[in-house]
Amino acid sequence: QQPVQSPQAVILREGEDAVINCSSSKALYSVHWYRQKHGEAPVFLMILLKGGEQKGHDKISASFNEKKQQSSLYLTASQLSYSGTYFCGTEAFNDYKLSFGAGTTVTVRA
Amino acid sequence: ETGVTQTPRHLVMGMTNKKSLKCEQHLGHNAMYWYKQSAKKPLELMFVYNFKEQTENNSVPSRFSPECPNSSHLFLHLHTLQPEDSALYLCASSQAGTAGNEQFFGPGTRLTVL
Numbered sequence: 001q002q003p004v005q006s007p008q009a010v011i012l013r014e015g016e017d018a019v020i021n022c023s024s025s026k027a028l029y030s031v032h033w034y035r036q037k038h039g040e041a042p043v044f045l046m047i048l049l050k051g052g053e054q055k056g057h058d059k060i061s062a063s064f065n066e067k068k069q070q071s072s073l074y075l076t077a078s079q080l081s082y083s084g085t086y087f088c089g090t091e092a093f094n095d096y097k098l099s100f101g102a103g104t105t106v107t108v109r110a
Numbered sequence: 111e112t113g114v115t116q117t118p119r120h121l122v123m124g125m126t127n128k129k130s131l132k133c134e135q136h137l138g139h140n141a142m143y144w145y146k147q148s149a150k151k152p153l154e155l156m157f158v159y160n161f162k163e164q165t166e167n168n169s170v171p172s173r174f175s176p177e178c179p180n181s182s183h184l185f186l187h188l189h190t191l192q193p194e195d196s197a198l199y200l201c202a203s204s205q206a207g208t209a210g211n212e213q214f215f216g217p218g219t220r221l222t223v224l
Contacts, residue, residue: 002152041114044214049210091210100152103152
């Protein structure tokens with residue numbers, strides 16, 4: 001079963017922050033985050049393997065709440081280059097293949 | 111070439127045609143994947159190959175036939191497709207055998223079935 005992402009879309013001005021959520025009905029082994037720009041391949045951002053662990057990539061960070069089977073992606077002080085569609089991919093225990101959410105479209109404006 | 115490459119980038123075909131999509135990875139990975147990306151829908155996993163062996167077929171219709179001759183190459187053979195098969199087909203690769211490995215995606219083939 002695919003994870004649920006929210007919100008579906010968000011519009012930001014440069015410098016603003018945003019949070020994208022990803023939740024699953026299954027017990028998760030890992031959560032992956034990708035960003036895809038229009039007409040391009042999805043690009044790996046980060047992977048979270050342990051409950052409660054936070055990882056960062058420049059000013060983009062993420063957390064993984066294993067108990068709640070949720071992950072959140074934090075866009076801090078957004079830049080124009082952050083625009084794109086963000087996908088979470090989840091791996092469940094004993095089912096080690098990625099199931100992707102529907103994506104969150106982020107538009108950052110000057 | 112670096113990373114994951116896919117050819118062709120765009121393909122238009124009729125319902126009676128036979129065509130093939132090609133994917134090549136230059137990362138030394140042992141697992142390769144085919145995904146379908148339709149508008150407004152999540153990425154759908156189609157097939158997984160680990161060390162050239164198919165380990166996942168996600169209930170894909172038989173008009174899609176994958177082939178993995180070695181760990182670096184992956185093909186998707188297409189025949190008698192339907193208009194609803196029009197989508198972006200993405201190939202990806204990763205290290206095999208261990209969960210939690212990041213996947214690297216190719217740029218995709220935009221397929222249109224008339």
